[in-house]
Amino acid sequence: MKKFINYFLMLFLLPVMIISVASCGGDDDDDDDSDSDDLIGIWTVSDAALEITIDGEDFIQWFIDNLGITEAEAEVELEDFSFDVTGTITFNADGTYSSNFSGDSESGTWALVGSTLTLTEAGETSGDQLQVVSLNSSTLVLGFDESDFDDFDDDGTDEALVISLELTFTK
Numbered sequence: 001m002k003k004f005i006n007y008f009l010m011l012f013l014l015p016v017m018i019i020s021v022a023s024c025g026g027d028d029d030d031d032d033d034s035d036s037d038d039l040i041g042i043w044t045v046s047d048a049a050l051e052i053t054i055d056g057e058d059f060i061q062w063f064i065d066n067l068g069i070t071e072a073e074a075e076v077e078l079e080d081f082s083f084d085v086t087g088t089i090t091f092n093a094d095g096t097y098s099s100n101f102s103g104d105s106e107s108g109t110w111a112l113v114g115s116t117l118t119l120t121e122a123g124e125t126s127g128d129q130l131q132v133v134s135l136n137s138s139t140l141v142l143g144f145d146e147s148d149f150d151d152f153d154d155d156g157t158d159e160a161l162v163i164s165l166e167l168t169f170t171k
């Protein structure tokens with residue numbers, strides 16, 4: 001079980017979530033100028049909140065209920081995947097961005113339409129979109145959800161995994 005969790009979270013969760021913040025693609029409709037003005041500048045990650053559910057149940061509780069492990073054992077499993085997100089992203093007035101998250105640097109273009117922020121990495125044509133949870137001149141909160149189905153407990157039935165990441169940035 002530990003091998004599966006380590007494999008899944010290290011190969012799927014962390015890279016998908018962090019890279020999605022730094023390299024997403026898509027929509028180029030008109031921007032809302034007031035929100036776009038607030039977005040311009042250098043933003044530093046100040047907090048990261050991660051929530052994982054399986055079939056709508058908290059990750060730890062699901063492991064307790066379905067795999068018969070104790071809460072302490074489940075918490076140890078989850079601790080193996082704790083991580084610190086560090087870095088910055090710079091949004092320029094010309095619609096370009098550059099970022100450096102945990103040592104990975106990227107650049108490209110950005111578009112803000114309503115509450116959807118789309119980042120398109122240089123050389124890419126598509127990607128994910130981020131939800132702008134809140135934005136003002138000093139704080140930016142971005143949210144990202146990823147879903148997958150897999151038979152995590154080997155019972156022949158796929159379970160729904162939902163991973164939600166919310167990153168808070170300050171200017």
